[in-house]
Amino acid sequence: MVKACCVMDPEAARTARESLDLAFHKSNILDTGLDRHTLSVLIALCDLGLNPEALAAVVKELQREPPRSTPLSPSSSQVP
Amino acid sequence: MEEEDQRKVTDLVIELVRRLLSQQNPQNASPNSPHFSQSLRYALRILSSRLTPSVSPDADAVAESIKRRLATQGNSSDALTFADLYTKFASKNGPGSVNNKWAVLYLLKIISEDRKNAISGMDSPVFLPNLGLIDDEMGNDLRVLNAKENREKAWKNGVLLVSKDPENLREISFREFGNLVEEENEVTEEVLVRDVLYACQGIDGKYVKFDSNLDGYALSDSIKVPRATRTIVRKLCELGWLFRKVKGYISESMDRFPAEDVGTVGQAFCAALQDELSEYYKLLAVLEAQSTNPIPLVSENPSSGNYLSLRRLSVWFAEPMVKMRLMAILVDKCKALRGGAMAGAIHLHAQHGDPLVHDFMRRLLRRVCSPLFEMVRSWVLEGELEDIFAEFFIVGQPVKAESLWREGYQLHAGMLPLFISQSIAQRILRTGKSINFLRVCCDDRGWADAATEAVAAAGVTTRRGGLGYGETDALESLVMEAAKRIDKHLLDVIYKRYKFKEHCLAIKRYLLLGQGDFVQYLMDIVGPELSEPANTISSFKLAGLLESAIRSSNAQYDDPDILDRLRVKMMPHGTGDRGWDVFSLEYDARVPLDTVFTESVMTRYLRIFNFLWKLRRVEHALIGAWKTMKPNCLTSHVYTKLQHAVKLQLLSTLRRCQVLWDEMNHFVTNLQYYIMFEVLEVSWSNFSNEMVVAKDLDDLLAAHEKYLHSIVEKSLLGERSQTLYKSLFVLFDLILQFRSHADRLYEGIHELQARTAESSLSSRDKNKPRQTKDKSSEPGSWIREGRKALTQRASEFLQNMGQELDALATEYKSLLEGFLSQLPVQQHVDLKFLLFRLDFTEFYTRQHATM
Numbered sequence: 056m057v058k059a060c061c062v063m064d065p066e067a068a069r070t071a072r073e074s075l076d077l078a079f080h081k082s083n084i085l086d087t088g089l090d091r092h093t094l095s096v097l098i099a100l101c102d103l104g105l106n107p108e109a110l111a112a113v114v115k116e117l118q119r120e121p122p123r124s125t126p127l128s129p130s131s132s133q134v135p
Numbered sequence: 136m137e138e139e140d141q142r143k144v145t146d147l148v149i150e151l152v153r154r155l156l157s158q159q160n161p162q163n164a165s166p167n168s169p170h171f172s173q174s175l176r177y178a179l180r181i182l183s184s185r186l187t188p189s190v191s192p193d194a195d196a197v198a199e200s201i202k203r204r205l206a207t208q209g210n211s212s213d214a215l216t217f218a219d220l221y222t223k224f225a226s227k228n229g230p231g232s233v234n235n236k237w238a239v240l241y242l243l244k245i246i247s248e249d250r251k252n253a254i255s256g257m258d259s260p261v262f263l264p265n266l267g268l269i270d271d272e273m274g275n276d277l278r279v280l281n282a283k284e285n286r287e288k289a290w291k292n293g294v295l296l297v298s299k300d301p302e303n304l305r306e307i308s309f310r311e312f313g314n315l316v317e318e319e320n321e322v323t324e325e326v327l328v329r330d331v332l333y334a335c336q337g338i339d340g341k342y343v344k345f346d347s348n349l350d351g352y353a354l355s356d357s358i359k360v361p362r363a364t365r366t367i368v369r370k371l372c373e374l375g376w377l378f379r380k381v382k383g384y385i386s387e388s389m390d391r392f393p394a395e396d397v398g399t400v401g402q403a404f405c406a407a408l409q410d411e412l413s414e415y416y417k418l419l420a421v422l423e424a425q426s427t428n429p430i431p432l433v434s435e436n437p438s439s440g441n442y443l444s445l446r447r448l449s450v451w452f453a454e455p456m457v458k459m460r461l462m463a464i465l466v467d468k469c470k471a472l473r474g475g476a477m478a479g480a481i482h483l484h485a486q487h488g489d490p491l492v493h494d495f496m497r498r499l500l501r502r503v504c505s506p507l508f509e510m511v512r513s514w515v516l517e518g519e520l521e522d523i524f525a526e527f528f529i530v531g532q533p534v535k536a537e538s539l540w541r542e543g544y545q546l547h548a549g550m551l552p553l554f555i556s557q558s559i560a561q562r563i564l565r566t567g568k569s570i571n572f573l574r575v576c577c578d579d580r581g582w583a584d585a586a587t588e589a590v591a592a593a594g595v596t597t598r599r600g601g602l603g604y605g606e607t608d609a610l611e612s613l614v615m616e617a618a619k620r621i622d623k624h625l626l627d628v629i630y631k632r633y634k635f636k637e638h639c640l641a642i643k644r645y646l647l648l649g650q651g652d653f654v655q656y657l658m659d660i661v662g663p664e665l666s667e668p669a670n671t672i673s674s675f676k677l678a679g680l681l682e683s684a685i686r687s688s689n690a691q692y693d694d695p696d697i698l699d700r701l702r703v704k705m706m707p708h709g710t711g712d713r714g715w716d717v718f719s720l721e722y723d724a725r726v727p728l729d730t731v732f733t734e735s736v737m738t739r740y741l742r743i744f745n746f747l748w749k750l751r752r753v754e755h756a757l758i759g760a761w762k763t764m765k766p767n768c769l770t771s772h773v774y775t776k777l778q779h780a781v782k783l784q785l786l787s788t789l790r791r792c793q794v795l796w797d798e799m800n801h802f803v804t805n806l807q808y809y810i811m812f813e814v815l816e817v818s819w820s821n822f823s824n825e826m827v828v829a830k831d832l833d834d835l836l837a838a839h840e841k842y843l844h845s846i847v848e849k850s851l852l853g854e855r856s857q858t859l860y861k862s863l864f865v866l867f868d869l870i871l872q873f874r875s876h877a878d879r880l881y882e883g884i885h886e887l888q889a890r891t892a893e894s895s896l897s898s899r900d901k902n903k904p905r906q907t908k909d910k911s912s913e914p915g916s917w918i919r920e921g922r923k924a925l926t927q928r929a930s931e932f933l934q935n936m937g938q939e940l941d942a943l944a945t946e947y948k949s950l951l952e953g954f955l956s957q958l959p960v961q962q963h964v965d966l967k968f969l970l971f972r973l974d975f976t977e978f979y980t981r982q983h984a985t986m
Contacts, residue, residue, distance in 0.1 A: 070227055070232045071232065071233075073227060074224065074227045074232050074233045077220050077223055077224040077227070078224065078233065078239055078243070080220050081217060081220050081221070081224070081240075081243060082243050082246075084205075084213050084216060084217050084220070085201070085217075085243050085244070085246075085247035086247060086250060086251075087243055087246040087247050087250060088246075088250060089246065090154070090158070092154055093151065093154045093155065093158075096147050096150050096151045096154065097151065097239075097242060098233055098239055099143075099147050100144065100147050100148070100151065101233075101235045101238035101239050101242060102233060102234045102235050102238075103140060103143060103144055103147070104235070105144065105182060105238075106182070106187060107238040107239070107241045107242035107245065108241075108245060109181050109182045109184070110182070110242055111241075111242050111245035111246050111249060112181045113148075113151070113152075113155075113177075113178040113181050113182060114151075114155065114246050114249075115245075115246065115249040115250075115253075116177065116178075116181065117152060117155040117156060117174055117177075117178065118155060118158070118250075
């Protein structure tokens, strides 16, 4: 969606889609747990020159949420 | 433009946060929720803190590292797919493609790794991010409460990572280290490892070369490497130096082999070394294959691949180094040695506490000793000396059949390895010798059965190589069994087939004059012949006389084979020797008994024979004297006719003669008795007992030697009895003189008797012409002088004879006394019984006391 607004000619759109496909495939092989859309956002951010390490850290931190939702942890109840 | 970018970034981040949050909890994803804004703030903080990546942007390197990781995790198909995808991804260029490919790849890699770590490290760090997040609200309490956890968190928690960036620092310093190493080392470690591997095969590498000054492999000085590396290379290359030495020895020995005698043991040694070296080659081949793997930098995952560094090599080389060192030592020790000596030297090194060394030496020794044991086996079981290189501890030399046993084979102490004890070696020697003796001298084939039996009993296979080093028990039992059987067989052959005992008995009967009737007869018929000068005697005639002596005595019933061996021997004679001095009997023992009855043994028998013969002769002479002396009517008739004075004189002379004879006879009879019963028979009885007990030919030889020795010593023929022996011979000579005196005396008496009878006759018949008597010799003149003159003559004659007898008696007495007084002081031989017999009535003791 974000990408679509920048795309002008169909050739470039095709390349972008294929690239995204490849990246998504790779992401699956590496078992990153990212969906296609998130990946496209990340790729866009990378293209904008953001530090991939920082991006990875964000992904890591925000993906960490699910275990926190389990009621076992006493600290998790304090979060909301 | 900048602003636009900034806005774009913000939008994208918001989108990203929303998506990420919506993955877990759609409620959180709403932009209005406090959690969302908190997360967004957090994300922005992270993003703004890390502006530059910690690694250099290299898409290929990242892709490679991902691939390797996938491969090491066992997902080789994934790795392949990934590689394929990456090449396609990288090929997408131009508008619409991803510009920052490296960043994307790196991002994926980190996320993937993070997830993996999160899954594997689920237990404790699970709460940490939470703690990190609520730090703001919770204040310092928790930190104070759980400082330790905080520190742990410092490494796991993203927040703290951001502030400290330790991985980054490490990577940088590793890289710096890598640069430094590269700077310091002109050559990489891989190359050095390969060079060392070459050096360890005795080949010069590119940098590591053999330095004859140093006498070892070393890095050439011109190459710049740290000293530590240089040292470790030198250390590792010791193996190469040792290898060169061992290899050199092997090739040298092999080259020499056909021309010079390296020997079978030497060859076996070389082969064993060669085998050890081929083990070593195997190891080197494996190492060489590993050396092609690149040595990873410290920063990389060290568990990837079996690469070889110098340090790893030194671990690999630890064991071969010990072995190679041992081999080099052995090579040094064995250079000048051969055969058994070589095996012995190696055996000395096998006495080691280290099980590795012990096993190694054992294996080596089994190989090295196999030719030796093979020799032992064939020697003990077949009597074959398979020893072309003179390595065995038994050496044979070509000798005549008769000395085969004593001189044919000897132990070579230098070639006797320590693990074969002296006693077993002796037994081995004797067993093989016995077989050879049976084969050569006895012409016997039965030993083969005995050997087969021995093998069956010992339970060792007859195959070659059935014995080995370390099986001393097996060797011993084989040798024992073989020795027992072969020796028994040999003795059987000697006793039964070659009638050893019968021959010994024959020698005793004929040479030691045990057969009384034969000796008596022989003495009777050869006596007159032997009184002639030695040079006029024909040995053929004597042989004929011997023949007739045999035929007329009980000896004729003896085995013709034995009688056939009995011969007359004339000893070399000087001028004035009589037949008595040179005559002797000889016994031809023939092969194989000449091993026992060797020439020197026969010489000793001859000495005994001569002594006994002399004793017999003296006895014979005394008996002969007795024949004439014994009182009879003829002599008593004379007395009546004589004047009273002459008669008294005659009687006293005769009496003195009788007394002296009696004394001599007493001496000779008792000496004879002593020799016959206390020397010969006792020795023979001992010898017979020992013959039964004897287990092998050596025992038999020793028994026979003992027998002969005891006879020689007790018969006063030994070295230490020479004075006794000499006085004994003087006594014998005196007795022989006495014999001739007595003969003359009785001749005179008979003459006198004849005269007396004649004179009475002639007084009755005076017509009888005297011319006939005139012709007779000097005593004939007695008659003419008439009865008175006759009496006169007789008294004169008797007086002379009496004086001579007296002189003889005095001399004899003093000699005998001397002889007797010497008897008790002899220490080497027990003559108590002889003295006891000679002086039974203590006559001589008392006489000595009165004097």
